[in-house]
Amino acid sequence: MAIEIERKFLVNKDLLPLPNDGKKLIQGYIWSYPQKSLRIRIAGEKAFLTIKAGNDILKRSEFEYEIPMTDAHELLDLCDAKIEKTRYLIPMDSYTWEVDVFHGDNQGLIVAEIELASSEEQIQLPEWIDQEVSNDPKYLNVSLIENPFIKW
Template identity: 65%
Template sequence: MPLEIERKFLIKPNLLDLPKEGKKLIQGYIWSDPDKSLRIRIAGDQSFLTIKTGNNPLSRSEFEYEIPMKDAQDLLVLCDSKIEKTRFVIPQNNLFWEIDVFEGNNKGLIVAEIELSSENENFELPQWIDREVTNESKFLNVELIKHPFSKW
């Protein structure tokens, strides 16, 4: 079973220089329960259907499949609300930090994520990391749709 092991952090925006190029992401959820979700995502010129299961924010099962763009567009119409963000990738020591700059109802929120090969993998925190929020469910995208950052 494919496993996503991911840690999330808030950043210190004044210390982070984002790359010039980012990828626009639009995503919505067909369904979301505390322990499973079905996400539709358009990422640039690609589109995906993703099933996530499990309620451990650090480590969850993830099944992701590329789907036709038209299918993704039609499925996004069925979603009650969507998240829009721009993702920037910063390589560091053979790992990649994904920096999500949120828009719309989540404007002002910037989250850094790093995918790991194990829950205990060691990695270096860049100076622009503020604090870890992996175990704070309000920072999950599925929660940000229901309770956007602008309403906190």
């Protein structure tokens, strides 16, 4: 079983110069419940099916499989709504920060995520981190589809 341990933060966009090489992501959820979800994602030239499960937002089981692009498009058509964002990878120390700049109904939201080896692992936060939102479910992508940032 693959376990994902991830912390999530809001970004101060004035302090973060983004790299030029972001990757466009489009994703939707076939189904989602508080403890589990089935996500379809197109990331650049590849497509993935991802199952996430667990009660702890910080630490969940994650299973991800590459799928054919044609299947991904057909599965995304089954989703009621989609989320679009551009992801930038920012290496820092021995980590890689994933910074997501959201589009559409979530325009204006910028979130940084970092995956850790354990939930107790301590990290040095870069100056462009504004505040941690790891435990706030409204920042989960599945929540942003149901209640987008523009409605807050």
